[in-house]
Amino acid sequence: MSLRVVVHGRTIELEDDPHLPDGTPVEVELRTPIPPVRVAVLDLAHEVSMVVKKIIHNEVKPFDPEIQRWATEKFVWLNDHKAGFPTQEDELIEAIEDCLVDILSCDNASWDTPIWGFEQNLEKLDSLLRQTNFYNNT
Numbered sequence: 001m002s003l004r005v006v007v008h009g010r011t012i013e014l015e016d017d018p019h020l021p022d023g024t025p026v027e028v029e030l031r032t033p034i035p036p037v038r039v040a041v042l043d044l045a046h047e048v049s050m051v052v053k054k055i056i057h058n059e060v061k062p063f064d065p066e067i068q069r070w071a072t073e074k075f076v077w078l079n080d081h082k083a084g085f086p087t088q089e090d091e092l093i094e095a096i097e098d099c100l101v102d103i104l105s106c107d108n109a110s111w112d113t114p115i116w117g118f119e120q121n122l123e124k125l126d127s128l129l130r131q132t133n134f135y136n137n138t
Contacts, residue, residue, distance in 0.1 A: 040081070041089050041096075044074060045129055048099045052122045055103070056115060062106035071103040092132075095125040 004015040012028065020026070051067070054060045060067055078096060085093060098121040106112040 037084055041085060041092060042132060045092055045096050045125060048096050049122060049125050052099050052118055056118050062103045063108040067103060071100050075100045092128045095128050099125055
C-alpha cells in the first residue's frame, strides 16, 4: 500500500485513511516525490538520447528538416526554462545541449558533426541518465 503523507517534524499525517485497525504496527519508507521540473529535464534527456541513437544507427539524418525542427524546438524550450531548473541539473542540461547542438550544426556539409562526436556526447548524456536511476525505477 502506498499513501501520500505530510511530515510535521516527527509526526506523519496521512492524506487518506489506511483502513487499518487502530494500533496496527506498520513499516514506513519515506520517499520525496520527483519534482515536475526534474521529470521534464529527465524526459527531455531521454528523448534526446533516443534521437541521437537513431542518428548514429543511420535511421534518421540529423539534417532532415523534421529533425532540425524538433531539435530547434527542444533547444528553445530548454533555454526558455533553464532558469527554473535546479543547479544539480546543470551537467545534465549541458549534455542535452551538446547533443542538440550536434544535430543543429548539421546541414549535410563536409563540416557536419562526425558520428564519433554524436557518440561521445551521447555517452556523456546516457552516463548521466544512468546515474539518475530514473528510468531504471519507473
